[in-house]
Amino acid sequence: MKQNTILWHGEMTTERALTRRGMSFLSSGIFWLTAFLVLPSLIFVVLSFAERGVYGEVIWNFSFDNYKRLAGFSSFGWTPDYLLILGRSVVVSLVTTLVSILLSYPLTFFIASRPARNRFVWLVILIIPFWTNIVIRTYAWFLLLSPDLPFARFATFLGFIPDGSSLYPSAFAVYIGMISDYLPFLALPLYSSVERMDWALVEAAQDLYASRYRVFMQAILPQTAPGLTVGIILTLVPTMATFVVPDLLGGAKYMLVGNLIQQQFGTSRDWPFGAAISMALMLLTLLSMRIYRRKGNTVDII
Amino acid sequence: MNDQPQKNLIIRDITKSFGSVTALKRVDLEVRQGEFFTLLGPSGCGKTTLLRIIAGLEQPSSGAIILTGKDITALPATKRNVNTVFQSYALFPHLSIFENVAFGLRSRKFPEQEVRKKVSDTLELLEMYPMRNRSPEQLSGGQKQRVAIARALVNEPDILLLDEPMSALDAKLRAQVQEELRRLQRRLGTTFILVTHDQAEALVCSDRIAVIEAGEVVQCGTPLEVYDFPRNRFVAEFLGAANLLQARRVNGGVETEVGFLSLNKQPEWPEGLVAIRPEWIRVGSEPSVNGVHATVQDIVYRGTNFDLTMSPGALRVRTNAFKNFKIGDQVWLELPPAELVVLEG
The missing domain is CATH 2.40.50.140 (Nucleic acid-binding proteins)
Known part of the structure; x- marks a missing residue:
């Protein structure tokens, strides 16, 4: 076969030689992804079609039972329980992300407007939660939401909860915990964009009669979109799968898909069903990314 | 004297301090309608601060800005019929050239047809109409500057403010643009206020020049007056x-x-x-x-x-x-x- 010689960055070479060299550079990465992402995922795909034995062992029988069960079909008829948990997870994840966005903009603008000397201190305050275990951070809310502290007392005063009870377990406590845990994941990438913002564009928009909304949409949002996108991915994806926060602050009534999966691999010892739920979660996550991509043009991670 | 309200700008006793630093000290100036007025001074003399105060992007510590007989000191930038050509041009990178120029009209909700007409005419005037669908990053420095001028002029401002618009251009292009700017101003009859540290630029473009040193207006007059009869050592050394x-x-x-x-x-x-x-x-x-x-x-x-x-x-x-x-x-x-x-x- 005739090889076309091409000039590549001042070097005479052939397409095949270039491809070979490129593949050798990529090989270590491909190996890593294959060994630790593709293969385990494939095992899960296979596992999700297997069956649970009486003692919790895996029986390699191909069936769609796990997916049927997830969709709510059981021998006792149809129940929406699992679908409700999945739906609730999506809502919690979206609300957490949205509230984090709304909080992150004022927060990052505040930090970026501090004098350079003090900015570091504010950033450290924002970063410290990263170094703290999520369980410890969540436990901290036990204390803060306990019956004797002002938060619970105020809620009692307003008549939301009976006298002498704490603010957890509740959906409210889950949201508080989720937002406080995941806010830094959104605020930090956003800050990197806000810090580099060209304020002349904001002034230009003001000079051109733009309303506050228009200034934000045309001068601030396009400039902060890269950081915001990374932040949204870093919040949306883990909040979908989280189980620590709802486990501790939500109680048995407020189960999310993360808890459901944890249960299958833990107490229920039903790995095939757990794998099926994981597949569903992965599909949901990819779907939400896909929707976000369509809305926000491109996802620039780097 | 005519009885019509003069579209002139009066800068009355403007002082601006940033903390302990005084950027402007009791500046008094009057800019006449249709005039090409230049604020000339070395960097850090306060000329850009004065321009930002006129634009409404900065509030003076004391004093008043009076445009067409109305005190506009308290009005924010969005409410002033004054537009700015920024030093960095500050074009919106995610918008096309056409949409950049249309920005101010769209902010004020002009009907689509009027927006199209005005933007096309202004782009035509600055010979940028063929570039209307490009994005700002595809333009050269000189072209970006034209778009920035078009974006401001399309709003038909009482005053066009230019903040060192030539500083990003090379020397040869600069000389050409200076003459073009002068011609454009004569043709439109709009009041232009230019901020520059380049004395040659000030002499070429201006009807009148205010020389500013350390926050104070040292001398104000026609280029001829300022050049031939400098009032003090600073003006004599700064101009030529x-x-x-x-x-x-x-x-x-x-x-x-x-x-x-x-x-x-x-x-x-x-x-x-x-x-x-x-x-x-x-x-x-x-x-x-x-x-x-x-x-x-x-x-x-x-x-x-x-x-x-x-x-x-x-x-x-x-x-x-x-x-x-x-x-x-x-x-x-x-x-x-x-x-x-x-x-x-």
Whole structure:
């Protein structure tokens, strides 16, 4: 076969030689992804079609039972329980992300407007939660939401909860915990964009009669979109799968898909069903990314 | 006097402090309608701050801005009929050239048809219509500047503010753009206020120039007035390179390092400075009024002229390019009394 010689960055070479060299550079990465992402995922795909034995062992029988069960079909008829948990997870994840966005903009603008000397201190305050275990951070809310502290007392005063009870377990406590845990994941990438913002564009928009909304949409949002996108991915994806926060602050009534999966691999010892739920979660996550991509043009991670 | 309200701008007693730093000290200026007005000064003199105060992007510490008889000091930038061409041009990178220019009209919710017409006309005026679908990053510096000017002018502002618009352009393009800007201003009759640190640019473009030093207006007048009759040492040195001579008042003139010089106007000070531009010193072979016998110390050929350095006094002299001098030539210099400017103490 005739090889076309091409000039590549001042070097005479052939397409095949270039491809070979490129593949050798990529090989270590491909190996890593294959060994630790593709293969385990494939095992899960296979596992999700297997069956649970009486003692919790895996029986390699191909069936769609796990997916049927997830969709709510059981021998006792149809129940929406699992679908409700999945739906609730999506809502919690979206609300957490949205509230984090709304909080992150004022927060990052505040930090970026501090004098350079003090900015570091504010950033450290924002970063410290990263170094703290999520369980410890969540436990901290036990204390803060306990019956004797002002938060619970105020809620009692307003008549939301009976006298002498704490603010957890509740959906409210889950949201508080989720937002406080995941806010830094959104605020930090956003800050990197806000810090580099060209304020002349904001002034230009003001000079051109733009309303506050228009200034934000045309001068601030396009400039902060890269950081915001990374932040949204870093919040949306883990909040979908989280189980620590709802486990501790939500109680048995407020189960999310993360808890459901944890249960299958833990107490229920039903790995095939757990794998099926994981597949569903992965599909949901990819779907939400896909929707976000369509809305926000491109996802620039780097 | 006409009875119509003048669309002029009055800057009344404006002071601006940032913490302990005073950027502007009691600035009083009046800019007439249809005038090309320039704020000239070195970097950090406060000229950009003054421009931002006029635009409404900065609030003065005290004083008032009066436009067309109305006090607009408290109005935010969005409510002022004043538009700015920013130093970095500040074009919106995610919008096309057309949409960039349409921005101000869309903010004010003009009907689509009117937006199309006005934007097309303005782009046409600045010869940027063929580029309307491009994005800002696809344009050169000079083209970006045209778009920035179009984006401001399409709003038909009472005043167009230009914040060092040439600083990003190379020297040759700059000279061309300066002339174009001047022509554009004459054609539209809009009041332009230009901020620059380039004295040549100020002289080329302006109807009037305000020279600013350390937050204060030192001198305000036509380019001719400011250049030929600098009020003090700062203006004389900032615009062109005048010869400054230490002088002591004597009967009928002053005694200086180059000898006695007669003046048309007696100075008020006993000792001070007199200035003369290098191009006004005549070179001859005979002694004359205010004649100084001098030796050529150094010669620089500049194409259009020679710059000579003379002793005594290290006088700088500019002659036309036809005369030939050698270092060491003995000549007689004439410093005409009409061209000798007495500087304020």
